[in-house]
Amino acid sequence: MGLARTLAVRAATLVVLLFIVLFVISFALAGPASKILKDEIMMETKSIIMNLMLHGHYNSTQIQQLQTQIMTELESAYGLNKPPAIRTLYIMYNMIVFNWGYSYFPSEYGNVGGGKVVDIILSALPGTILLDTFGILLSAFIGIEIGLRSALKYGSKSDRAVMYYAALANGIPQWWLGIVMLLIFSFYLAQMHSPISFPTGGIISPKYYELWLTDPVKVFTIPQAVLDLLWHFTLPLITVLIINIGSWAYFARTVVLNISQEDFVTFAKIKGLPENHVVNRYILRPAAPSILTSIFITIPFIIFGGFLVTEMVFHWWGLGYVYNIAIVGSPTPDLPVVVALTYASTLLYIVIIFIMEIVYIMLDPRLRE
């Protein structure tokens, strides 16, 4: 019964969190930022009018009428003709029902889904999932292994090396390492006419791009396309691994060091138990839940921190890169995309946190009671 209650409280907290974030964004958009929205509407109207003038024959009064008509229609579509409080609720409602509107600059995203923001974001999810899953799981696996070994040899040369590596890996911005990797393994290798050089970015070659955006599962049925994807995947993955292995190693090392100082470990040693028995039974076992928790809890932070920016550097078709296009790739900030992305990220983020907490509770017997 206690477990169900804990989970219910947790779920409630997370839903409240989502609502607060949603409210704050919607309020910002409805109140202080509505001027930006108005400017955007003006721009959008102008581009529509330009199109009409290019393709049809209208006189100036007709154009004027059309402009005011489009303006008022757009303003009511964005709810700008309502008071801020109503507008906030209106934006919140649209967010919740996934009515995220249309991008101002659909061509910047390859016209995915005709510029529908939901479709743009959905098309970016597989890329993010691919990079984040492999990046985090592989780095955690390797990093924890390194951390355990280094903790058991506390104070040795290799332990010190691991520590300095961890300090560097924590201090180097992941996306900057990505830039350096691209410079070396893409630009300079190509410039030296090396037979092997990596792509300058992107998730897949242009000929498969269309397919990836519409039906990513189908890409995995074409062997050449899979190889091509892996080729594009190499540099981002290596970048992510170099940085994240260090953090995991340092983290695992600290946990194991803490536990190996516990009285029961000292006692086991005094009892004369064999060394690897002490390590496996008395140190690693109690360390495991603590390490796992941290993995689970940090995953959302890692994804929505460094990974986003790394995707931008590699033009990797994921949430981060879509953010990048919406902020700096477009002539003006593509507000519907930026706002929907933030909401989608928060949603995804709390879903991940909730799943991680369930897994954690299942792993830790003390919490199950």
Next chain:
Amino acid sequence: MSMAKKQREFRILGMTPSEITKEFFSSSTGKISAALFIILVVVSMYALIVLPPNFASVWNNPKYWQLNPQYAPPAWINSLIGPVYSPQVYVHDYTYAVQQQNGVTYITVTFNVNYEYDKPWSEIFIVINNPAIYSMPQPPVLSVTVYRPDGSKITLGPLPINSRVTTFGVASEVISQVNLFYNEEYHVSSIVPTGSSATPYIFYTINNGKLTPLKGTYKFDFVFYVFSQNSSVINRNNLEIVLQGQTYGLMGTDNEGHDLWLGLLAGFPIDLAVGLLSALIIVVIAVIIGIVAGFYGGLTDESLMRLTDFVILLPAFPLLIVFSVLFGWSIWDAVIFLAIVSWGASARIIRAMIMQIRSAQYIESAVIAGASRMWILRNHILPQIIPYILYLLVTNVPGAILTLASINFLGLAGSEYPTWGMLLYYADEFGALTSGYWWWVIPPGLLVAFVAVVFILTAMASEPVVNPRLRYG
């Protein structure tokens, strides 16, 4: 005054301050981080001294940088790969002669330059730092004769000198004169591509039908004709002649010709300020929340811990992005926002510490003896958590620096002062990756990493102090 002073040893976490210092410096990380820290502080102070107080407006004034080459690698590149790129040259070593005849003043400026590079100077600038020049009814006129190493001679001009900076090679007279020279000498027509400067072609020759650099000593004769008795409008003090090179300074230049060395230096104080300010706010909030929660307990504790959980869960980075876009935040707004959403973990640590201290026997005795809460806080609790406060201060700096660098890299939350993240943003925008401008992308990222690593190492070295379990070996 014979009363014996009560000897009380000051101890924190069971250690005297000197023991703490000893513990910190006993590890190699402690020594290295202290050394790096000193370097960091010295460089930041140097930056504050070297950079003018109005550096932000200087940096954002394109005119200030117009004499510099754009996208130029550092000058020391030539010592690595041989004399390839011509360096930026400010001509100081010239002979200067004034003659007057029939109301016209002739100023003759002569100098030699030794050209031994593969890529010639891209432009010649004549700078007259005298506003009187702009408003003269008849501006002075410049004519230039270049004596080339192969014995040939190009005569260029006359050009009117009526602005502060005269860009020599883009004047149409100069272009047609250089074209004419190549036509007569080598029978090649229209050597200067449309829209380009003629200056580099002064340093070329045609060899086997191919354009090749003509190395050797060039003699330049500049003659200024000033059509008034007031010959002092141009004089030794206000005349500058600059050969724009293809390399520049210690760290090269960017798309606007900014001296990146200065940009990188400016990053030190601002990055430190950003990191320290945000860490300071985080720790202040964390200490207040932690003390109140841990000390009062009960419902206060419960609700504050709910709040803390909440703040920990906030997706800070996406929110920072969306607010920076919506409100056009500056870097300082971003710092404050980041601090307000980042204190959660630190508050938890402080609270846990206080809970632990609170349950100690001596606190109980103090309460029984009638000590007030404030007295206990001041005398028993605060001294014990000071090292933790310092530790948290150090651990919160790198996160702030890295996040701010990331948001700057997206072109958001900028400042007038150049930051390393902004340098990287412009580098990415202006094709540093596709054109290989390594000097524009490697140093800023290295410096971000350097500052972050200094603080991370300091935190690592202080871990044995704050975590007694790591105090062995």
